[in-house]
Amino acid sequence: GHFPAICVCVFARVYMCVFNREIILENNLNTDVLEELAENSEFNESKGPCLAFRRAASVLKSLPSAVHCLGAIQGLPCLGEHTKAVMEEILIFGRSFKVEEVQSDERYQALKLFTSVFGVGPKTAEKWYRRGLRSLKEILAEPNIQLNRMQRAGFLYYRDISKAVSKAEAKALRSIIEETAHWIAPDSILALTGGFRRGKEYGHDVDFLLTMPEMGKEKGLLVRVIDRLRDQGILLYCEHQGSTVDMSKLPSRRFEAMDHFEKCFLILRLEEGQMEGDGGLQKDPGESRGWRAVRVDLVAPPVDHYAFALLGWTGSRQFERDLRRFARKERGMSLDNHALYDKTKKLFLPATSEEDIFAHLGLEYVEPWQRNA
Numbered sequence: 001g002h003f004p005a006i007c008v009c010v011f012a013r014v015y016m017c018v019f020n021r022e023i024i025l026e027n028n029l030n031t032d033v034l035e036e037l038a039e040n041s042e043f044n045e046s047k048g049p050c051l052a053f054r055r056a057a058s059v060l061k062s063l064p065s066a067v068h069c070l071g072a073i074q075g076l077p078c079l080g081e082h083t084k085a086v087m088e089e090i091l092i093f094g095r096s097f098k099v100e101e102v103q104s105d106e107r108y109q110a111l112k113l114f115t116s117v118f119g120v121g122p123k124t125a126e127k128w129y130r131r132g133l134r135s136l137k138e139i140l141a142e143p144n145i146q147l148n149r150m151q152r153a154g155f156l157y158y159r160d161i162s163k164a165v166s167k168a169e170a171k172a173l174r175s176i177i178e179e180t181a182h183w184i185a186p187d188s189i190l191a192l193t194g195g196f197r198r199g200k201e202y203g204h205d206v207d208f209l210l211t212m213p214e215m216g217k218e219k220g221l222l223v224r225v226i227d228r229l230r231d232q233g234i235l236l237y238c239e240h241q242g243s244t245v246d247m248s249k250l251p252s253r254r255f256e257a258m259d260h261f262e263k264c265f266l267i268l269r270l271e272e273g274q275m276e277g278d279g280g281l282q283k284d285p286g287e288s289r290g291w292r293a294v295r296v297d298l299v300a301p302p303v304d305h306y307a308f309a310l311l312g313w314t315g316s317r318q319f320e321r322d323l324r325r326f327a328r329k330e331r332g333m334s335l336d337n338h339a340l341y342d343k344t345k346k347l348f349l350p351a352t353s354e355e356d357i358f359a360h361l362g363l364e365y366v367e368p369w370q371r372n373a
């Protein structure tokens with residue numbers, strides 16, 4: 001049967017962190033390759049293979065030692081035929097021809113490039129590709145292309161937001177947003193989520209949850225925070241989504257990554273002087289204009305959903321997938337960013353902390369840094 005990947009991952013990751021970094025790096029070579037295949041399948045709308053490659057990558061990441069022969073991966077769960085074939089090529093030839101074929105594919109390259117723009121999804125990328133467009137320059141030069149507001153911001157700040165965000169930059173943003181939120185509501189609570197909560201050194205954006213200790217008091221707060229950021233001149237772009245929470249609905253499978261909380265996708269201006277700990281580490285002074293644009297996700301769940309929102313927004317995406325799958329297959333429960341529902345007992349299981357949720361699932365608590373699946 002299916003041994004839940006999460007068990008392998010959680011168990012092995014603790015082990016791995018304690019021991020050898022080289023091993024992690026070596027397996028990452030393989031997992032990066034698998035991620036590319038996953039992405040390629042996604043572009044081809046092959047959802048099954050896409051998830052299969054992602055899951056396989058996650059399992060490989062969790063191994064306590066590097067893979068040196070096919071025998072080492074023989075008994076592992078979630079490794080399909082295609083993954084094994086790729087691994088075999090890498091082990092024998094030091095490279096995978098299948099992967100190189102994908103990497104050199106014109107369509108793959110174009111779709112990868114186009115979807116790297118904030119606001120551009122696979123559908124839009126495909127449309128542009130079909131029109132014969134191959135570069136970002138060509139898209140900007142094409143008069144018949146209508147970019148929406150988000151895409152215009154994506155192109156405008158492309159250079160900055162495709163550059164990794166550092167931990168120091170994430171911390172600086174945290175202070176700015178926290179100060180702003182406290183200025184409006186002194187007892188508001190801001191929590192860092194996403195990759196940085198998992199201890200990552202770099203990220204593609206910075207994710208936060210914003211809430212109030214008293215249920216319902218969070219209403220209107222996010223909008224006021226955004227207005228204040230705008231007044232301070234640091235709001236470069238804001239896509240605001242109102243709350244659509246409907247608690248009569250059961251946790252859904254269809255909208256895996258989506259949730260109904262009020263949120264905004266932002267681009268903020270971060271002054272270089274606002275960062276502590278990077279003193280003297282200036283880059284090329286000719287290139288520096290003293291600030292950079294950073295992508296920020298700010299989500300405002302009501303406090304009674306906070307634990308689920310925190311678990312959901314901490315990620316990684318693969319960890320969330322594995323956890324939801326585990327809940328479904330092993331426990332007959334459905335889990336999403338809002339709730340945990342026991343399908344046999346037909347009731348919602350309340351939680352005020354992540355610990356509560358893991359306990360309901362009959363799992364030992366998994367620290368955020370162990371969730372980098």
Ligand code: TTP
Binds near residue numbers: 193203313
């Ligand atoms: P991301 O910010 O996309 O990913 P990350 O922080 O793990 O890595 P990085 O930013 O460095 O690339 O998403 C963070 C988590 O939030 C992820 O587990 C998925 C979750 N999420 C939702 O639950 N709903 C959403 O609508 C989005 C966009 C993300």
Ligand code: MN
Binds near residue numbers: 194196204205207
């Ligand atoms: Mn993130």
Ligand code: MN
Binds near residue numbers: 204
């Ligand atoms: Mn990401």
Ligand code: MN
Binds near residue numbers: 194205206207297
């Ligand atoms: Mn994000």
